[in-house]
Amino acid sequence: MNEKNKQASLSELSAFALAVAQDVTPLALSYFRSPLEVELKADQSPVTVADRQIEAAIRVKVEAAYPEHGIFGEEHGQAKTDSANLWVIDPIDGTKSFISGMPTFGALLAHLVDGKPVVGVISAPATGEYWLGVQGQPSLFGLTPCKTRDCRSLADARLYTTSPDVFDAAGLAAFERVSAKAGMRRFGGDCYSYGLLASGHIDAVMEMSLQPYDFMALVPIIEGAGGRITDWQGAPLSIMSSGQVIAAATPALHAEILTLINA
Secondary structure, three states: OOHHHHHHHHHHHHHHHHHHHHHHHHHHHOOOOOOOOOEEEOOOOEEEEEHHHHHHHHHHHHHOEEEEEOEEEEEEEEEEEOOOOEEEEEEEEOHHHHHHHHOOEEEEEEEOOOOOHHHHHEEEEEOOOOEEEOOOOOOOEEEEEEOOOOOOOHOOOOOOOOOHOOOOHHHHHHHHHOOOOOOEEEEOOOHHHHHHHOOOOOEEEEEOOHHHHOOOHHHHHHHHHHEEEEEEOOOOOOOOOOOOEEOOOOHHHHHHHHHHHHO
């Protein structure tokens, strides 16, 4: 495949991913801030009919458009994951926020080629906002290119994590080492925090206990906005990653945080 065709393919894939993520917005909003039965999965995380229906709707569209592609979804499992092309789906990232009426939940959709995320979408139904990342291109917030803040020191940084509850004892100790030196620390946000990082409003997000569908879509968005996102050892994120994620606005800030994590 020559470079021109590669870019055309990425253009097609990104347009499809964005359209699909936005198509399920009315379905998400039809359940948001409405009475919902909440079940607990085996890992004790909550799930609702909204999570399941949104993922099912996305899978139908993916299977119709790209029947040869694989799918890795949170609620309905995996299919054809040996394919070079893989769609990774989180229908509601932030289900706890969703069932609490908080507007920071989002749909995450990523496309991987040979294991590398080349397209990622964060769609926030409650706010009508979205971020789009495409390998080798500037990330977009809506129709406008977005960029991380030029924050190179943790002392000046705005640090987020969704909840201290995501950390085990060692992870919480690492987070405390980092957050003690941060200019500001805040909690909450789910995938929305990573969008805010890409748009230059916050500077770092540190989390653990994540699954591939929680972070694969974030990689092209953060990188295309000028930031860095890796695991806690500084390795690129993949389907096989441990779930420890650090995202930072600049390489310098990322390096400082990694040093503290592994101190």
